[in-house]
Amino acid sequence: MLFDGLLGLFSVDMGIDLGTCNTLVCVKGEGIVLNEPSVVAVRKGTNQVLQNGNAVGLVAKEMLGKTPGSITAIRPLKDGVIADFDITEAMLGYFIRKVHGGRRFLRPRVVISVPSGITAVEKRAVYGSAERAGARRVYLVQEPMAAGIGAGLPIAEARASMIVDIGGGTTEVAIMSLADISVSESLRVAGDDLDEAIMAHMKRTYNMQIGPQSAENLKIEIGSAAQLESELTMEVRGRDMISGLPRKTVVTSQEIREALREPISAVLDAVTHTLERCEPELAADLVDTGIHLCGGGALLRGLDRVMAEATGLTVKVVDDPLSCVARGTAVYLDNLTDWRNTMETDHENM
DSSP states (O other): OHHHHHHHTTSOOEEEEEOSSEEEEEETTTEEEEEEESOEEEETTSOOBHHHHTOBTHHHHTTTTOOOTTEEEEOOEETTEESOHHHHHHHHHHHHHHHHTTOTTSOOEEEEEEOTTOOHHHHHHHHHHHHHTTOSEEEEEEHHHHHHHHTTOOTTSSSOEEEEEEOSSOEEEEEEETTEEEEEEEESOSHHHHHHHHHHHHHHHHOEEOOHHHHHHHHHHHOBSSOOSSOOEEEEEEEETTTOOEEEEEEEHHHHHHHTHHHHHHHHHHHHHHHHTSOHHHHHHHHHHOEEEESGGGGSBTHHHHHHHHHSSOEEEOSSGGGHHHHHHHHHHHTHHHHGGGSEEOGGGO
16 A cells, blocks of 8 residues: 555546546646546547547547448447446546656546445456556545545535536436435436437427437526526437438527426436435435535536425535536545555455
């Protein structure tokens, strides 16, 4: 351990929020140094990354839905876990090299956040991908814990703190106390499902096919969970499913809200189910502390209001909800010695 600590003085150790939609990287003392989409562009039928291995992140996301037959833009994580091992390894390797610079012989220690409902096989996939991508030692921390710390909640105290982290692939609901999770639920319904609901609505109502990026723009620009004071409209372009020709139409925030009703209801059900399983004393604390919303889904208009109505608790969107988990991994990184017992690491690297 002493030798590992000495190496840590010279390597750029990092905390990684390995998300389905975006990957954020924090470095000790510097904060967030990288925030890029979890997308890789490869030659079709191979794992060969384009542009000498640099078609990753923002460069690759611009290619989504626009690639010729010889190129495929891939999101290697699905529902918060690794779906394509080789592509994830290539993506992590690119991000680690970009942050770590030219320190080729000093491999970094890496803290990675993972969903609380992840299986042992899925954990092994994260360890393997990170180690082959260049990490010297890999620590795993559960996303709700990282989110709670990143949001500045007193999760180490004998007092309940509740976090709802709505990411791209998973929604993490957890009640924490004494530096551990008391009750949690990991739901594989999140931002991607909101986008898919919008695409299905456009097909069903307008016979129009739109891509994931157009659906995401609709969600961001006019999407809502509760009625708005002033309803919004937006022009959307896509392909007519009958004629096969490009066309455009105007949609309203009311119909997008209706399209989002089912996935939002699933998230609310997970929140209420978690509260129902909570210990009475912790439930009593939550009357005062309330629920804290983070992740990209927390930015959906009116979601905090709808959740407050469903639970009867105060619901607050944390500051900078998109980077909350990444900031939490940075705190773990700064306090590896103190927090080591709350994290998991590959037994081969102990």
